[in-house]
Amino acid sequence: MISLVRRPxxxxxxAWATPILxxxxxxxxxxxxxxxxxxxxxxxxxxxxxDPLFDPQFAGYSRPQLLVKAGPLILIATGLALGFxxxxxxxxxxxxxxxxxxxxxxxxxALYPIEATFIFPLMVIAxxxxxxxxxxxxxxxxxxxxxxxxxxxxxxxxxxxxxxASVAVGALRNPEGGGxxxxxxxxxxxxxxxxxxxxxxxxxxxxxxxIIAVIFAYVLLHRHLTGVHIRLAGQAxxxxxxxxxxxxxxxxxxxxxxxxxxGLAGIFEVTGPAGQISIDFNVGYGFTAIIVAFxxxxxxxxxxxxxxxxxxxxxxxxxxxxxLGIPAAAIQAFQGMLLFFLLAVDVLTHYSIRLGSKRLx
Amino acid sequence: xxxxxxxxxxxxxxxxxxVANDDVSMAIRPGEVHALLGENGxxxxxxxxxxxxxxxxxxxxxxxxxxxxxxxxPEAARAAGVGMVFQHFSLFEALNVAENVALGxxxxxPIKDLAPRIRxxxxxxxxxxxxxxIVGDLSAGERQRVEIVRCxxxxxxxxxxxxxxxxxxxxxxxxxxxxxxKLRDEGTSILYISHKLEEIRAxxxxxxxxxxxxxxxxxxxxxxxxxxxxEVMVGRxxxxxQRPGTARDEIAVQIDGLSLPPAHExxxxxxxxSLTLNAGEVLGIGGVAGNGQDExxxxxxxxxxxxxxxxxxxxxxxxxxxxxxxxxxxxxxAPEERLGHAAAPDLSLTENALLSAxxxxxxxxxxxxxxxxxxxxxxxxxxxxDVRTPGAGTAAGALSGGNLQKFVIGREIAQTPRVLxxxxxxxxxxxxxxxxxxxxxxxxxxxxxGVIVISQDLDxxxxxxxxxxxxxxxxxxxxxxxxxxxxxxxxxxxxxxxDMEPAHAD
Numbered sequence: 001m002i003s004l005v006r007r008p009x010x011x012x013x014x015a016w017a018t019p020i021l022x023x024x025x026x027x028x029x030x031x032x033x034x035x036x037x038x039x040x041x042x043x044x045x046x047x048x049x050x051d052p053l054f055d056p057q058f059a060g061y062s063r064p065q066l067l068v069k070a071g072p073l074i075l076i077a078t079g080l081a082l083g084f085x086x087x088x089x090x091x092x093x094x095x096x097x098x099x100x101x102x103x104x105x106x107x108x109x110a111l112y113p114i115e116a117t118f119i120f121p122l123m124v125i126a127x128x129x130x131x132x133x134x135x136x137x138x139x140x141x142x143x144x145x146x147x148x149x150x151x152x153x154x155x156x157x158x159x160x161x162x163x164x165a166s167v168a169v170g171a172l173r174n175p176e177g178g179g180x181x182x183x184x185x186x187x188x189x190x191x192x193x194x195x196x197x198x199x200x201x202x203x204x205x206x207x208x209x210x211i212i213a214v215i216f217a218y219v220l221l222h223r224h225l226t227g228v229h230i231r232l233a234g235q236a237x238x239x240x241x242x243x244x245x246x247x248x249x250x251x252x253x254x255x256x257x258x259x260x261x262x263g264l265a266g267i268f269e270v271t272g273p274a275g276q277i278s279i280d281f282n283v284g285y286g287f288t289a290i291i292v293a294f295x296x297x298x299x300x301x302x303x304x305x306x307x308x309x310x311x312x313x314x315x316x317x318x319x320x321x322x323x324l325g326i327p328a329a330a331i332q333a334f335q336g337m338l339l340f341f342l343l344a345v346d347v348l349t350h351y352s353i354r355l356g357s358k359r360l361x
Numbered sequence: 362x363x364x365x366x367x368x369x370x371x372x373x374x375x376x377x378x379x380v381a382n383d384d385v386s387m388a389i390r391p392g393e394v395h396a397l398l399g400e401n402g403x404x405x406x407x408x409x410x411x412x413x414x415x416x417x418x419x420x421x422x423x424x425x426x427x428x429x430x431x432x433x434x435p436e437a438a439r440a441a442g443v444g445m446v447f448q449h450f451s452l453f454e455a456l457n458v459a460e461n462v463a464l465g466x467x468x469x470x471p472i473k474d475l476a477p478r479i480r481x482x483x484x485x486x487x488x489x490x491x492x493x494x495i496v497g498d499l500s501a502g503e504r505q506r507v508e509i510v511r512c513x514x515x516x517x518x519x520x521x522x523x524x525x526x527x528x529x530x531x532x533x534x535x536x537x538x539x540x541x542x543k544l545r546d547e548g549t550s551i552l553y554i555s556h557k558l559e560e561i562r563a564x565x566x567x568x569x570x571x572x573x574x575x576x577x578x579x580x581x582x583x584x585x586x587x588x589x590x591x592e593v594m595v596g597r598x599x600x601x602x603q604r605p606g607t608a609r610d611e612i613a614v615q616i617d618g619l620s621l622p623p624a625h626e627x628x629x630x631x632x633x634x635s636l637t638l639n640a641g642e643v644l645g646i647g648g649v650a651g652n653g654q655d656e657x658x659x660x661x662x663x664x665x666x667x668x669x670x671x672x673x674x675x676x677x678x679x680x681x682x683x684x685x686x687x688x689x690x691x692x693x694x695a696p697e698e699r700l701g702h703a704a705a706p707d708l709s710l711t712e713n714a715l716l717s718a719x720x721x722x723x724x725x726x727x728x729x730x731x732x733x734x735x736x737x738x739x740x741x742x743x744x745x746x747d748v749r750t751p752g753a754g755t756a757a758g759a760l761s762g763g764n765l766q767k768f769v770i771g772r773e774i775a776q777t778p779r780v781l782x783x784x785x786x787x788x789x790x791x792x793x794x795x796x797x798x799x800x801x802x803x804x805x806x807x808x809x810x811g812v813i814v815i816s817q818d819l820d821x822x823x824x825x826x827x828x829x830x831x832x833x834x835x836x837x838x839x840x841x842x843x844x845x846x847x848x849x850x851x852x853x854x855x856x857x858x859x860d861m862e863p864a865h866a867d
Contacts, residue, residue: 008756008758008759009707009755009756009758009759010707010756110799223729223730223731223732224728224729224730225715225719225728225729226727226728227709228712228715228730230704230714231705231708232716233706235705235706235708236700236701236702236704236705236706238698238701238702239701239702239703239704239705239716240705242662242664242681242684242687242694242696242702242703243684243714243715243717243719244663244684244685244686244688246683247847270759294656335379
């Protein structure tokens with residue numbers, strides 16, 4: 001008989017070992033799935049994890065992609081993690097990401113075609129504000145009317161997607177685009193371009209912002225009283241009240257940070273890798289960031305590593321579907337397994353497994 | 362000598378790192394009230410759980426009426442004639458008495474047959490109870506009766522009662538004792554767990570005293586003094602707290618017409634509560650939990666805000682200020698619930714020190730935490746209050762209840778508050794630690810702080826308070842000097858007869 005025995009306190013070793021174990025289990029289960037699809041599992045795993053970084057043919061293209069994809073994931077996940085630790089569930093980062101991109105792009109395009117150095121910083125600020133405002137909607141509805149922030153923030157994603165489609169064919173459409181939907185190319189306009197800072201590395205301002213966000217979140221969580229209050233509110237709401245934490249203010253704070261960071265991710269994306277506002281500009285970074293946040297144990301450094309790993313499975317997954325003809329759905333299932341196994345083995349942090357006879361206690 | 366009802370021989374139960382029961386032997390005779398005495402951690406609960414089939418012993422044997430008895434589950438224990446009333450009730454507040462009783466039975470009859478049986482049993486044993494009442498509306502004493510009746514319906518030969526009087530008023534205690542004596546006279550044996558020594562002397566025929574998991578003595582309680590029993594239980598002489606009586610003519614905190622609606626459906630309200638606490642004084646507030654105790658503490662702590670002017674300290678209106686602002690002003694509180702309210706289980710003791718001491722102890726400057734200072738503060742509390750823990754890095758949830766209680770009370774006392782309000786300061790704490798906490802509260806008052814002690818433990822309140830009042834149904838009685846109050850007078854105050862006489866000592 002196997003029984004779970006609650007640990008007196010969470011195991012630090014397992015808190016760090018479970019993500020690694022989850023990755024291993026994902027590789028095993030993923031291999032079985034690929035084998036069941038009639039693909040060579042070893043080649044598939046190699047294509048996903050190894051080729052994007054080291055294959056002589058593809059690495060030149062895919063290695064910079066690692067930072068390009070990891071940047072927004074880390075930036076968004078870092079903000080979300082603060083809220084998740086406090087028990088504030090912002091599921092709508094995708095919408096805040098879109099609104100950041102729209103607000104930032106609009107601020108820049110309003111000044112087109114002026115060439116000035118202040119335009120890009122202005123767009124960045126407008127992007128952060130766009131994400132922030134979108135996040136304030138669920139935050140204020142929650143604190144004023146006690147609505148469920150999970151539902152409101154999630155549903156606002158679909159509102160944002162429709163707004164995106166609307167501006168892509170309306171207000172922000174490129175007047176010189178021959179009627180095609182989509183804005184002017186912001187990456188090709190010097191004043192707004194978020195170019196690679198070091199050639200062929202994928203390092204752009206969004207990646208720099210992500211690293212700053214990680215450092216900021218680490219200091220906040222581990223050196224600042226707000227960090228203790230965030231953890232308190234998540235673990236023991238009554239104790240947080242006892243400590244003098246105002247729960248409403250904390251909800252607003254967590255939504256503000258996560259919304260602004262998602263907005264920043266949006267504006268850095270639209271001015272760099274994406275280049276323009278288009279109908280399908282968003283590719284799900286806001287949702288994947290939720291997985292990244294948990295894969296990284298809601299810890300800033302963990303998120304940094306998890307973001308890179310997640311980006312790798314994205315790039316590798318694309319490569320695998322292109323090279324080996326693995327269906328995109330299988331790649332998504334593979335990524336889903338990662339979160340599944342992570343949550344499943346998470347139990348080891350709080351419980352130890354005991355083999356042997358059943359014992360009542 | 363008659364054959365014992367339950368013979369226990371060499372029972373041993375070890376958990377990783379601790380031997381809870383080591384070679385425990387005792388005998389319970391038919392028709393006796395047998396006391397099981399001991400401090401927290403002495404092994405009382407483990408022993409009782411083995412008798413009730415919740416825990417299996419590692420070694421030893423039990424015999425019931427001469428036949429081997431080794432229950433593997435509470436159902437088996439009940440079938441063998443053992444019933445147990447737990448300290449914490451397992452009742453559903455939204456259901457009525459009969460439904461709750463039915464839920465606790467393995468094969469319940471239809472409610473319409475059950476209700477008359479409940480009425481019969483409750484009447485014949487002097488436990489007034491209406492089967493149709495909703496449990497959420499019942500007092501703690503009535504809830505206990507539901508549990509007792511549930512056991513009695515199974516006609517047990519042995520009834521185990523775990524700290525049954527901790528939630529009762531003196532009158533309710535008398536009623537319970539009458540019931541237990543009636544049961545005894547009918548031949549039912551009762552295993553009575555308590556650390557209230559006077560009660561045991563009044564009620565029990567025999568006592569077995571546990572210390573550190575072993576039986577250290579058995580005796581006839583009526584032939585011993587309470588002091589002697591306590592010494593055997595603790596293993597050393599206990600000092601009664603010194604009460605210097607240091608109240609000064611200087612108001613520390615004043616509550617004026619404080620009224621609050623209940624926070625949730627089964628919560629209590631506060632109705633026009635007023636009191637004046639002087640510097641150097643200890644006010645005792647008695648009453649059964651659930652009568653506004655938590656609400657009063659929350660209102661003083663600043664977790665609940667009250668109408669302007671209702672709470673004043675040194676002329677300053679604190680009613681609309683939050684917990685942090687009140688702490689800055691010198692008003693500190695320690696809530697009843699240790700885990701989840703006074704402390705967060707997964708945070709370390711060092712991190713938990715920040716909950717209330719961040720500002721006053723200057724553990725934080727401009728929002729940034731001085732971890733080494735915080736750790737030193739936590740270690741100071743651990744040393745001074747003898748908190749048994751591997752270190753300040755241990756999670757609060759890993760501590761035993763009594764040790765965590767010492768930490769959360771110590772954390773407030775160590776900050777030398779101007780006013781300290783504590784709710785159930787020694788609940789679940791062993792005698793030696795309780796004495797330490799009470800002495801620390803009195804020392805705090807001797808140094809000029811005002812202290813309010815909210816407690817269900819009347820002995821404790823009589824020991825520490827200068828003045829005493831009862832909080833019942835959200836109303837606070839007049840304060841009377843604690844010295845010279847009789848149990849009857851306290852009982853009347855707790856019963857809600859507030860206007861019995863105009864004498865008061867404000």
